[in-house]
Amino acid sequence: MPASARGFLDSKVSGPIAGQPQMPPRILSSDVNHRTATWGPLFFVVWMGDVEVRITEQIQTRLRAHAGTLPSGRTALFTVVEETAPLPSSERRTALSNILRYCTAEVFASAVVMEGDGFRASAVRSVATGLSLVARQPFPHRVFRRVQDGAQWICSCFGDAGGPTVAGVCGAVNSVRAKSVPTIK
Numbered sequence: 001m002p003a004s005a006r007g008f009l010d011s012k013v014s015g016p017i018a019g020q021p022q023m024p025p026r027i028l029s030s031d032v033n034h035r036t037a038t039w040g041p042l043f044f045v046v047w048m049g050d051v052e053v054r055i056t057e058q059i060q061t062r063l064r065a066h067a068g069t070l071p072s073g074r075t076a077l078f079t080v081v082e083e084t085a086p087l088p089s090s091e092r093r094t095a096l097s098n099i100l101r102y103c104t105a106e107v108f109a110s111a112v113v114m115e116g117d118g119f120r121a122s123a124v125r126s127v128a129t130g131l132s133l134v135a136r137q138p139f140p141h142r143v144f145r146r147v148q149d150g151a152q153w154i155c156s157c158f159g160d161a162g163g164p165t166v167a168g169v170c171g172a173v174n175s176v177r178a179k180s181v182p183t184i185k
Contacts, residue, residue, distance in 0.1 A: 025172045038066045039172045045079045051088040056095040067106035074108040083116035109157035110141040111150035
């Protein structure tokens with residue numbers, strides 16, 4: 001079990017740990033461009049539209065707060081960029097990389113799912129890979145094409161710590177996407 005995953009079994013979190021009842025993710029923020037949510041030791045970001053610098057700064061604050069509620073003080077970050085999300089400008093790419101750069105103490109693993117096929121999707125995944133090289137995280141970080149692939153990898157980061165299941169992570173992502181909630185900031 002990775003040392004960074006220790007402490008999750010002692011958590012009082014209900015839902016994402018194998019064998020526990022399923023609880024829905026807690027939506028933290030939502031608008032036409034993004035959603036953030038927590039689910040046990042996971043912090044989710046789903047980008048459906050434009051990246052806004054102020055939102056990336058809020059994500060850093062919320063991610064730190066969530067990690068502070070966990071026994072280990074660290075969370076697994078799971079980001080989904082939907083196929084229709086536009087490529088961010090240089091300023092916005094820097095803001096995205098700052099989430100990883102300035103939250104290194106609070107993240108023990110990060111998966112980014114850049115959905116889609118074809119040239120554009122490949123270009124978006126290349127941007128994400130480049131951002132991770134610039135940020136040089138001290139934790140494992142990988143980019144994927146499908147939610148299921150990212151879920152399988154993020155679950156493996158928990159080792160034998162009794163972390164979430166692949167089906168649970170996929171279900172949580174679907175739940176976050178399906179939430180039709182008013183704008184929460």
